[in-house]
Amino acid sequence: MGERKGQNKYYPPDYNPAVGGLNKFKGTHALRERARKLHMGILIIRFEMPYNIWCDGCNNHIGMGVRYNAEKKKIGMYYSTPVYQFRMKCHLCNNHFEIKTDPGNLDYVIVSGARRQENRWDPFENEQIVPEDKDTSKRLFDDAMFKLEHGTEDIDKAKKVAPILVKLHDAQDAKWNDDFAANSLLRQQLRTQKQKIAVKEKHDNELKERLSLSIPLVDEVEEDIKIAKLLSYQTSDSTKTRRKKFIHGLRKTPKLNPSSKPKKFLNVGIIQSTITAKKETLPVASTNNSSISSLFINLNLSTIKKFQILFLCLSSICLHVFSYTPKNKAPPIIINTTLGRKPANNLKA
Numbered sequence: 001m002g003e004r005k006g007q008n009k010y011y012p013p014d015y016n017p018a019v020g021g022l023n024k025f026k027g028t029h030a031l032r033e034r035a036r037k038l039h040m041g042i043l044i045i046r047f048e049m050p051y052n053i054w055c056d057g058c059n060n061h062i063g064m065g066v067r068y069n070a071e072k073k074k075i076g077m078y079y080s081t082p083v084y085q086f087r088m089k090c091h092l093c094n095n096h097f098e099i100k101t102d103p104g105n106l107d108y109v110i111v112s113g114a115r116r117q118e119n120r121w122d123p124f125e126n127e128q129i130v131p132e133d134k135d136t137s138k139r140l141f142d143d144a145m146f147k148l149e150h151g152t153e154d155i156d157k158a159k160k161v162a163p164i165l166v167k168l169h170d171a172q173d174a175k176w177n178d179d180f181a182a183n184s185l186l187r188q189q190l191r192t193q194k195q196k197i198a199v200k201e202k203h204d205n206e207l208k209e210r211l212s213l214s215i216p217l218v219d220e221v222e223e224d225i226k227i228a229k230l231l232s233y234q235t236s237d238s239t240k241t242r243r244k245k246f247i248h249g250l251r252k253t254p255k256l257n258p259s260s261k262p263k264k265f266l267n268v269g270i271i272q273s274t275i276t277a278k279k280e281t282l283p284v285a286s287t288n289n290s291s292i293s294s295l296f297i298n299l300n301l302s303t304i305k306k307f308q309i310l311f312l313c314l315s316s317i318c319l320h321v322f323s324y325t326p327k328n329k330a331p332p333i334i335i336n337t338t339l340g341r342k343p344a345n346n347l348k349a
Helices: 001-005 022-026 133-144 144-176 179-211 222-230 239-252 292-297 299-322
Strands: 042-046 053-055 067-078 081-089 098-100 108-114 114-116 263-267 270-274
Touching: 042 081, 053 108, 108 114, 133 144
Parallel strands: none
Antiparallel strands: 042 067, 053 114, 067 081, 081 098, 098 108, 263 270
C-alpha cells in the first residue's frame, strides 16, 4: 500500500505543475501547524524531558520522559555543533520553562522556569568505570610514553582487583547456581512475609473495631512496649463482684464456740445481751484501700453481732420512752427476772 500514497493526493483543476508541489501551490508547509512560526526561526517539535525537574510555577515534580510540544530554535554554535533551545509550557500550570543543549558536556541545561532534581554523584566514589576526559584522550593519542604509562597503571589495577572479582564470582555461583532452589527460597520468604502482614492487619482491624478508631496504626516499637509494661490500670469492681467478695469473706470467718452460750438479762424493760467470744479487732484500712467497700468486706461475725446488740438496745429504749404513763394512771409493772421473785404489786415512783 505504500506505493499508492503518492497517487492518492487530490489535484484541483486549476493546479499548475510549473508552480511546484501541492504545498507550494496552496501556500502551506509540509509540517502544517508545526511550522506556523517558521518565519521566526522556530519549529515546533515533540520534546522529551531528559531528567527529573521541579516546576518553579507550581512546584510540582515532572518526571523524566514526559513529552511536550516545544518551540525549537537555534541560539548559537559550539565549534561546528549547533546549540538549540527548547521552550515549553508546564501541563500543570501556566509557567513556561526553557532548556538548551550543552554539547561540550553532553548534557542539557535549564535556562529558566524550572530547577533540576539533583541525582548526580561522583563516579569515582562509587568505583564506577569513568571514561577518560578529553585532555587524557588527546595525550593518549599523541604521546606514546604517556600511553605506555597509562596502560601499565591499568594492568596493575586489574591485578589488584582480580582476587575480589573471583570471590564475587564464586559467591554468586554458590548462591544462584540452582535457579529452581533460589526461586523456591524467594517465594517461601514472600509467602511468610505476606502471612505476617495478614496477621498484623487482622489484629489491627480488631483493635480499631473494639476501640472505635479510624486512624491507621503504626508498628510497635521496643521502647513503647517497655513503657507500657510499667503502667498498671486499676478498674473499680461492679456491685455484683463486691457482693460476691463480701459473701466469700463471711464464709471464711471462724465459727463461734458452741460451749459459750450467751447470757441474757431482762431489767427495767431493757434487754442486755453479752456474748463471750474471742476479742477480734477491726482491721485498719490502709491508705491505699480506704474505700467503704473494703471496710464491709473485712467485717467479721463478732462485729456484726455487736451492731445487732446495739440496735436491740436502742429499740428497747425507744419502747420504754413511748410506754411512759402520767401520774393519774397506775405505774407499769416491772419484772425483775434476776432475783427470781415476784415483785410488789404497787410500787410508788
